[in-house]
Amino acid sequence: MNFDRTRVNDLEYIRRTRGAKNCRSTFLRIAETQRQKALALINDSGLMFATFFILRDEIIKMNLREELNDRGKTAMEICDIILGDKSGLPSYDRRIDEEIGNVRETLLWIFGTGIRDDGLNEDFDQILDNAAAVLIKDHCESSVLPDVIKLIFERNRKGRYFHDIAWVCFQTRDVNALRFIAGYLRSGNPKDRALARSLLNLPEDIPLRTVQDRERRYLEYIEWLRENDPYIYFTGESFQFSNSPILCSVDLNAKYLCKDCAECMRKRPIELTEEERSKISEFFSLTDEEKAELARTSQKLYKENPSLWEQWIHYPVDEQIYTSRLGSGGERV
Amino acid sequence: MITVAGREMRVSDFSTGFRGSSVEKEIINTLISSGRQYSYDSAEQLEFELKLRREIVVSSYDLNKSGLRFEVFRKTFCNPFYWNRTQDGGFSLKSNVRPSDAILDIYRNGQKYGTECATAMMAVYYKALLNVYSEKLFNKVFPRIELMNWHRIDRLLKDVGYMQRRDDYLPGDRRYFSNPDVNPLTPEWQGENVIDLGGGLYYGHGIGIRRADSIIAELNQNRSRNADEYARLVDSAGRPDFKRLALAR
Numbered sequence: 226m227n228f229d230r231t232r233v234n235d236l237e238y239i240r241r242t243r244g245a246k247n248c249r250s251t252f253l254r255i256a257e258t259q260r261q262k263a264l265a266l267i268n269d270s271g272l273m274f275a276t277f278f279i280l281r282d283e284i285i286k287m288n289l290r291e292e293l294n295d296r297g298k299t300a301m302e303i304c305d306i307i308l309g310d311k312s313g314l315p316s317y318d319r320r321i322d323e324e325i326g327n328v329r330e331t332l333l334w335i336f337g338t339g340i341r342d343d344g345l346n347e348d349f350d351q352i353l354d355n356a357a358a359v360l361i362k363d364h365c366e367s368s369v370l371p372d373v374i375k376l377i378f379e380r381n382r383k384g385r386y387f388h389d390i391a392w393v394c395f396q397t398r399d400v401n402a403l404r405f406i407a408g409y410l411r412s413g414n415p416k417d418r419a420l421a422r423s424l425l426n427l428p429e430d431i432p433l434r435t436v437q438d439r440e441r442r443y444l445e446y447i448e449w450l451r452e453n454d455p456y457i458y459f460t461g462e463s464f465q466f467s468n469s470p471i472l473c474s475v476d477l478n479a480k481y482l483c484k485d486c487a488e489c490m491r492k493r494p495i496e497l498t499e500e501e502r503s504k505i506s507e508f509f510s511l512t513d514e515e516k517a518e519l520a521r522t523s524q525k526l527y528k529e530n531p532s533l534w535e536q537w538i539h540y541p542v543d544e545q546i547y548t549s550r551l552g553s554g555g556e557r558v
Numbered sequence: 559m560i561t562v563a564g565r566e567m568r569v570s571d572f573s574t575g576f577r578g579s580s581v582e583k584e585i586i587n588t589l590i591s592s593g594r595q596y597s598y599d600s601a602e603q604l605e606f607e608l609k610l611r612r613e614i615v616v617s618s619y620d621l622n623k624s625g626l627r628f629e630v631f632r633k634t635f636c637n638p639f640y641w642n643r644t645q646d647g648g649f650s651l652k653s654n655v656r657p658s659d660a661i662l663d664i665y666r667n668g669q670k671y672g673t674e675c676a677t678a679m680m681a682v683y684y685k686a687l688l689n690v691y692s693e694k695l696f697n698k699v700f701p702r703i704e705l706m707n708w709h710r711i712d713r714l715l716k717d718v719g720y721m722q723r724r725d726d727y728l729p730g731d732r733r734y735f736s737n738p739d740v741n742p743l744t745p746e747w748q749g750e751n752v753i754d755l756g757g758g759l760y761y762g763h764g765i766g767i768r769r770a771d772s773i774i775a776e777l778n779q780n781r782s783r784n785a786d787e788y789a790r791l792v793d794s795a796g797r798p799d800f801k802r803l804a805l806a807r
């Protein structure tokens with residue numbers, strides 16, 4: 226990689242061109258003779274997290290920790306919390322306290338500048354994963370989603386561990402995650418396509434060999450997503466749970482009633498009121514195929530003609546199926 | 559209901575001369591009283607499943623005593639004499655060792671190994687099969703072993719990775735306690751893979767042998783700030799294809 230020498234932080238430049246060991250010894254040398262310069266370099270806004278990460282021991286050795294800027298102090302604290310001993314037993318109090326100054330901005334800095342050095346070492350990768358998880362779960366920060374997905378696929382290509390970061394991705398409960406993942410159905414790399422298919426729960430036998438096949442499957446999936454977006458919820462299943470986890474699903478009750486799953490934060494199928502239960506009691510007795518068909522008709526009609534849908538939803542289910550198959554748009558025949 | 563070669567079995571069929579352990583008796587009672595029909599081609603096929611399920615339970619108790627450490631996938635370690643540690647934290651059998659020796663080493667030298675709960679579950683299944691098959695057969699059937707979770711798994715054991723809702727849950731099943739609101743800093747507590755030991759007990763690596771409510775309490779201790787969902791035992795199980803494994807003998 227080429228760097229614009231005039232714009233890159235000196236420590237950053239040394240680490241990238243001469244390696245971590247050289248960067249550490251250079252930093253120590255500067256800190257011993259020019260303390261303020263060392264602080265300026267480590268507090269520089271252009272510094273990437275990876276360089277900060279490899280200099281933690283030197284920062285402590287030179288008693289610079291208390292003189293770091295807020296970002297640096299918080300980053301040190303986050304590293305301590307994440308890398309503390311947690312073998313075996315649970316750590317009940319392991320938390321990145323929201324009281325810590327600028328924690329959200331620091332986590333964004335850690336993850337946003339850190340991913341380019343993913344694979345530096347296991348501790349570093351763990352910090353990236355945990356930073357993304359805290360941003361998404363505690364701070365509802367979905368802006369990191371594209372980078373999280375990129376990381377999943379990059380690690381998968383290299384045969385590295387990606388199950389935790391994949392779990393983080395689905396914790397966003399953001400349908401955009403599915404949209405980003407679907408893009409990998411078009412990838413030229415078979416590993417990308419296989420993983421995208423697995424994450425999207427598409428059948429193993431769908432053809433993805435030719436460019437045309439891939440493009441068609443991608444467009445079909447996006448169309449499916451457009452139709453089902455409001456009714457998708459995330460199951461909470463993961464690769465820890467199963468070799469073929471169903472990570473998200475369409476809530477057919479919600480689709481039939483045209484109720485947005487966002488009401489339940491996409492955490493589970495929607496909870497029905499007594500009135501809704503009785504309204505769709507017949508729907509419950511249908512086969513899965515019939516439910517899917519009827520839910521699709523209901524959603525389409527609701528979108529095209531809401532007032533007609535208001536009448537249609539009260540028809541007996543057999544009549545709804547009949548009109549659905551006739552394609553009569555809900556008009557009584 | 560159990561049928562063997564089309565004939566319905568009754569409890570009395572197992573009472574005389576049946577020397578099954580309490581685990582096997584629990585399984586038979588559950589199957590016989592079930593509304594679902596469990597069909598076996600022969601008595602040997604049924605006996606094989608009972609025996610293997612019993613050995614899965616025995617191997618779980620043994621692994622719990624082995625000294626095997628808990629480590630997240632990033633920090634796993636293994637005895638390098640028998641296993642290579644893979645990039646994703648799994649263990650891959652070395653080419654110059656016998657599979658049976660490598661599995662036994664996990665049990666004999668547990669302190670030389672540290673791994674997550676899913677890998678431990680796979681070790682349990684392999685050890686149970688080693689107890690049931692002869693050593694020679696085991697080494698022939700499983701010449702290459704990968705231990706990780708459910709994603710690099712021998713075709714004969716892949717069904718352990720499929721979680722499905724079951725009519726009945728039996729000792730020897732793989733179950734899962736889910737912790738949906740886990741603390742994001744400890745994703746390893748997002749759930750606990752366990753073996754159903756019968757009698758209401760479960761073995762989970764790192765958590766030990768406990769009742770369901772105790773495991774749930776432990777997982778609940780590892781939830782995130784503002785958690786609004788409790789940990790729970792998922793209504794599904796993974797189980798090997800016992801009939802296929804019986805045919806491999």
